[in-house]
Amino acid sequence: MAEFEQNQVSKTTWNWTASEDEDVAQKTTSHSHKKVLITTPIALGIAFFVYRVLQHTTMACIIVGISLFIAFSAFVMPSVYRSIDGFFQKLAHWIGIGMTWLLLVPAFFILFLPGRIFFLLRGKDPLRLKLLPDESSYWIPHPGVTREEHYRRQH
Amino acid sequence: MNILGISAYYHDSAATLVRDGKIIAAAQEERFTRKKHDSNFPANAVKYCIAEAGIAGHELDAIAFYDKPITKFARILETYMGVAPKGLESFMMALPIWLKEKLWIPLQIEDSLAECGVEMPDNLYFPEHHESHAASAFYPSPYQNAAILTVDGVGEWATSTIGHGQGREIRILKEMRFPHSLGLLYSAFTYFTGFKVNSGEYKLMGLAPYGEPKYVNEIYDHLLDLRDDGSFRLNMDYFGYLSGLTMTNDKFADLFGGPARAAESDISQREMDLARSVQVVTEDIVLKMATHAKEVTGEKYLCLAGGVALNCVANGRLLREGPFEDVWIQPAAGDAGGALGAALIAWHMVEEQPRSADNKNDSMQGSYLGPNYTDEEVEAFIHARGYKARKLSNDEWAPTIAKVMAEENVVGLLQGRMEFGPRALGGRSIIGDARSKKMQSTMNLKIKYRESFRPFAPSCLEERVSDFFEQDRPSPYMLLVAPVKKERCIGLESTDTVPIRDRIHQIRSDVPGITHVDYSARIQTVSHDTNPRYYDLIKAFEDLTGYGIVINTSFNVRGEPIVCTPEDAYRCFMRTEMDYLVLGSFLLSKDEQPEWSEQKDWREDFVLD
Numbered sequence: 001m002a003e004f005e006q007n008q009v010s011k012t013t014w015n016w017t018a019s020e021d022e023d024v025a026q027k028t029t030s031h032s033h034k035k036v037l038i039t040t041p042i043a044l045g046i047a048f049f050v051y052r053v054l055q056h057t058t059m060a061c062i063i064v065g066i067s068l069f070i071a072f073s074a075f076v077m078p079s080v081y082r083s084i085d086g087f088f089q090k091l092a093h094w095i096g097i098g099m100t101w102l103l104l105v106p107a108f109f110i111l112f113l114p115g116r117i118f119f120l121l122r123g124k125d126p127l128r129l130k131l132l133p134d135e136s137s138y139w140i141p142h143p144g145v146t147r148e149e150h151y152r153r154q155h
Numbered sequence: 156m157n158i159l160g161i162s163a164y165y166h167d168s169a170a171t172l173v174r175d176g177k178i179i180a181a182a183q184e185e186r187f188t189r190k191k192h193d194s195n196f197p198a199n200a201v202k203y204c205i206a207e208a209g210i211a212g213h214e215l216d217a218i219a220f221y222d223k224p225i226t227k228f229a230r231i232l233e234t235y236m237g238v239a240p241k242g243l244e245s246f247m248m249a250l251p252i253w254l255k256e257k258l259w260i261p262l263q264i265e266d267s268l269a270e271c272g273v274e275m276p277d278n279l280y281f282p283e284h285h286e287s288h289a290a291s292a293f294y295p296s297p298y299q300n301a302a303i304l305t306v307d308g309v310g311e312w313a314t315s316t317i318g319h320g321q322g323r324e325i326r327i328l329k330e331m332r333f334p335h336s337l338g339l340l341y342s343a344f345t346y347f348t349g350f351k352v353n354s355g356e357y358k359l360m361g362l363a364p365y366g367e368p369k370y371v372n373e374i375y376d377h378l379l380d381l382r383d384d385g386s387f388r389l390n391m392d393y394f395g396y397l398s399g400l401t402m403t404n405d406k407f408a409d410l411f412g413g414p415a416r417a418a419e420s421d422i423s424q425r426e427m428d429l430a431r432s433v434q435v436v437t438e439d440i441v442l443k444m445a446t447h448a449k450e451v452t453g454e455k456y457l458c459l460a461g462g463v464a465l466n467c468v469a470n471g472r473l474l475r476e477g478p479f480e481d482v483w484i485q486p487a488a489g490d491a492g493g494a495l496g497a498a499l500i501a502w503h504m505v506e507e508q509p510r511s512a513d514n515k516n517d518s519m520q521g522s523y524l525g526p527n528y529t530d531e532e533v534e535a536f537i538h539a540r541g542y543k544a545r546k547l548s549n550d551e552w553a554p555t556i557a558k559v560m561a562e563e564n565v566v567g568l569l570q571g572r573m574e575f576g577p578r579a580l581g582g583r584s585i586i587g588d589a590r591s592k593k594m595q596s597t598m599n600l601k602i603k604y605r606e607s608f609r610p611f612a613p614s615c616l617e618e619r620v621s622d623f624f625e626q627d628r629p630s631p632y633m634l635l636v637a638p639v640k641k642e643r644c645i646g647l648e649s650t651d652t653v654p655i656r657d658r659i660h661q662i663r664s665d666v667p668g669i670t671h672v673d674y675s676a677r678i679q680t681v682s683h684d685t686n687p688r689y690y691d692l693i694k695a696f697e698d699l700t701g702y703g704i705v706i707n708t709s710f711n712v713r714g715e716p717i718v719c720t721p722e723d724a725y726r727c728f729m730r731t732e733m734d735y736l737v738l739g740s741f742l743l744s745k746d747e748q749p750e751w752s753e754q755k756d757w758r759e760d761f762v763l764d
Contacts, residue, residue: 004535012206013187013199013526014720016536100251108246112232112239119237127237127334129391131380138386139329139447142316148505151280154260155225 032081036074043067156506157210159201160498161264162221162287162490164257166192166353169491170200171524171575172208173498176508178295180207181524181575183491185716189723191764192354193716196267197494203526205273212271217278219501221287221493224260226311228253230333234397241398248400282500284310284493285461286327288485291496292460293320294503295519296483299512302452304444307461307489308338308353317448320458323503323510328451334397335388337440338463340379343394344433346402348426349416354764360468361609363434364673365659366427370411374436377410385444419763422608438469442477449478456514457482460496464488464634465577467677471636486522486632487576495575521685522632523582525573526719530739533721537738542725543747547740552688553695556737561699563591564734565602567710569724570688574717578633579709580679581614581689583717583724585733587668587706588696589613594668594706596660601732604758605713608659612677613669616693616703620680623666623704633679633707639663639670647674668706679707714761730757 006017043063051060073081119126132138160171163184171181180203185191187199205212231249235242256263265275282290288305303318303325314336318327342352345359381387393410395401408414416426445457457479464470465488474482485492502508530546537544547555560566568584579585585602587594599607617629626637641647643664664670671677683690697703710718712731718724721738728736728743729751736743 004531006532007529008206008209009203009526010528010532012202014528014722016539016720016722101247104247104250105243108235108243109240112235112242112246115236116239126233127391127397128332128388129237129334131388131390133380135382137382137384138331138335138380138388139317139384140332142313142327142330144326144328151219151282151500151505153225154223154281155229 029078032074032078032085035085036071036081040067040071156216156502157208157214158217158219158498158501159204159215160219160221160494160496160501161197161201162492162494162497163196164194164260164263165490166194167489167491168194168197168200169487169494169575170197170204171495171498172204173495173502174208176499176502176510178495178518178520178524180204181487181495182526182573183487183575183716186525186573186719189716189760191714191716191762196263198267198271201268201273202271205271207526213274215273215276217276217280217501217505218264218268219280219282219287219494219497220260220264221282221490221497222284223281223311224257226283228258230309230312234333238398245398245400278501278505280497280501280505282497282504283313283327285313285316285330286325286500287493287496288460288488289316289318289320289325289327289458289496290500290503291487291492292458292464292483292485293318293325294496294499294510295485295517296320296456296458297512297515297517298456298458298483299514300454301456301458301483302445302448302454302479303458303460304441304448305459305461306337306441306444306463308342309333309336314338315444315461317444317451319452319454323508325500325504331386334391334394335379337387337437338461339394339396339402340389341433341437341463341466343396343402343407344429347407347411347415348429349418349420349422351418351764352402356462357465358606358609359430360434360466361671362422362427362430363468364431364671364675365608366424366429366431368432368435369428370432371435373410374432378407379436381440381443383443384447384450385440385442386447387440422606434466434468437463437466438472441466441469441473445473445477445479455480458485459483460485460488460492462489467634468636468675470634471675474635475637481628483517484632484634485576486519486574486578486580486634488634489577491576519632521682522575522578522580523572523686524575525582527572528569528721528739530741533738533741536721537741537743540725541749542743543749544738544741544743547742549740552740553691554699555742556692556735557695557699559735559742560586560588560696560705563588563594565594565598565732567724567728567733567736568689568692569710569718569721569736569738571686573719576632577709578679579707579717580631580633581681581686581692581707583710583719584614584707585710586614586692586708588700589666589668589704589706590700590702591668592662597732598668598706598708603708603711603713604731608672610671610677611669611706611708612679613666613704614679614681614689614693614707615705616690616697617680617682619697619703620678624676624678626678629680629682630678631680631682631685633677636675636677639666639674639676644670644674666702666704669704712761714763726757 047060047063169183182200184197185193306315313330315331393407395404624637
């Protein structure tokens with residue numbers, strides 16, 4: 001059968017001519033290589049800082065050792081690298097969640113509780129929760145704005 | 156002028172490309188990523204639209220995003236202000252996502268487009284969420300002038316709107332605001348009956364005929380305060396979605412005699428009665444809203460969009476009992492269709508370009524707006540993978556497939572462009588013989604792996620619709636439910652004596668595969684103009700059997716997005732007990748295929764909906 005060439009729509013939506021497994025494996029490998037090429041120099045920089053500024057040789061050696069091992073595993077032992085990477089990702093995730101709660105819980109009470117108390121004291125109903133037996137309709141008129149400026153704004 | 160419409164970051168993200176007012180392409184991201192209701196930036200759908208339009212990455216003139224993110228954010232903050240100190244858990248879930256991506260939509264779009272190789276144009280528009288819905292309903296409709304009704308969960312603040320479309324102009328006249336929402340009321344019952352919110356609503360609708368409307372009074376007396384014009388306020392004492400992570404609360408459970416049904420547990424009569432009751436209330440409210448829209452606009456026609464517009468039982472009742480001469484419903488009525496509406500607003504409202512409509516034909520092109528794959532490509536794919544297939548000539552295509560269907564085989568059908576919207580309309584469908592007594596249970600349990608109560612829909616020749624159903628007009632997008640013709644029904648006279656639940660396995664008509672337990676059907680009419688091949692197939696089936704009607708269900712299994720490519724279709728075909736697969740002009744028999752094996756259980760790929 002003659003060589004078949006995909007059209008643009010098909011190339012964009014259905015890349016069946018390339019092996020999916022190979023494609024994913026290639027992307028993953030290339031991604032992990034890029035990652036260690038960025039993180040290893042940063043870790044070595046930190047080690048240098050620890051050694052020169054903090055004058056802590058042992059800690060600097062540990063950092064260098066760990067970072068070089070991770071870099072080595074990314075190129076030579078991908079499965080080991082995946083485990084290490086997975087561990088750090090989980091750790092980062094949980095640190096992120098902890099930080100989020102630490103920052104946002106006070107923010108929630110500082111921002112919203114006074115506002116709520118203010119509305120209650122003023123007898124306001126910002127969410128229109130009250131039922132209105134005397135009103136014949138709950139429809140609200142819409143301003144019906146159609147100027148270009150209306151469509152350019154995000155609000 | 157090329158305008159890209161985008162909906163994203165909530166659910167059902169999608170992209171569409173409109174060129175000089177004509178819809179060139181539209182697709183949902185889930186079809187490409189194979190992740191149901193994918194809400195991420197629709198990068199694959201954007202790339203597809205650009206490719207389908209045959210333009211380069213720098214040739215976009217404008218982008219229209221389907222809502223106003225800052226207004227939506229303000230609504231969320233105001234909601235917390237209204238419920239604090241409650242709402243902390245919901246706030247902790249919502250805020251990080253907003254801070255990370257949803258507040259920076261222009262930057263997100265620019266970055267994501269850059270990854271797609273597309274240059275950001277100077278013009279970026281943000282119509283309101285319900286304006287986008289209204290535009291998706293009115294602009295592609297056949298009508299020069301029409302009333303517009305949009306009803307969904309919530310956009311920025313609006314939950315329902317009444318609008319007026321005249322020529323190229325749309326004006327939103329009235330709105331109802333969050334938290335008072337018909338969509339969210341329906342979702343609350345979806346949650347309470349054990350189905351997934353934002354995807355299980357259609358199951359609740361399918362369950363409704365098995366129940367009795369026992370709880371209608373409870374709903375009206377306790378849950379909402381309804382006015383004659385269809386507007387209402389919900390009694391938020393019974394709902395959890397303002398401040399919590401659940402749709403309903405303990406008070407709601409007390410009202411309906413116990414806690415919410417656990418997902419995947421047995422469905423009891425209570426769930427069926429609740430489904431029926433909320434369905435009745437929904438239909439009543441939609442009818443009242445539509446009647447008010449008629450009073451306000453004075454128009455003869457109605458255009459409908461928003462998630463609630465996918466409630467085809469309510470749509471059918473609106474058509475039969477409502478005040479309008481005709482109703483047109485956007486086939487992608489949910490958020491995906493917002494991408495289309497946004498792009499059309501940019502063209503007609505911002506660019507002030509005229510619109511033509513003949514009061515007869517819509518401009519959705521049958522909703523076949525997705526990718527198509529040529530026979531040459533299918534042949535190359537089949538050959539490369541070593542699959543066995545038979546190429547059918549144009550003359551033998553329809554009669555051959557009709558013959559295997561008449562022998563009670565289940566056929567997967569992939570031909571032509573993929574559909575835009577949640578319904579499979581003969582481009583990516585599983586089809587079978589509607590006369591077969593075993594077809595409904597076979598398809599539910601062996602092909603779709605889903606609940607046995609779920610009904611199947613018919614595709615029938617447009618000119619035969621009134622032979623089979625109490626309906627006198629086309630329903631090309633499967634968005635109207637109508638009764639099966641009385642003379643075709645069996646046992647209709649005994650419906651008062653046999654409990655409706657016991658009728659599930661009874662033969663209810665001479666087309667039992669598509670006759671629901673209440674003798675109704677969700678109809679798709681097929682015309683030669685929009686899908687000639689599918690039309691020819693049903694015609695060939697009619698020539699063979701005397702019945703111009705087939706079962707049509709979406710080409711997927713439970714939890715899986717509808718297939719997009721021939722490869723998706725083949726995979727789904729081999730994983731299920733389908734008998735034949737049609738890929739363009741090629742017919743594949745299951746018996747002749749090489750042995751299929753997968754390294755892991757494929758069911759793990761899909762989250763049950």
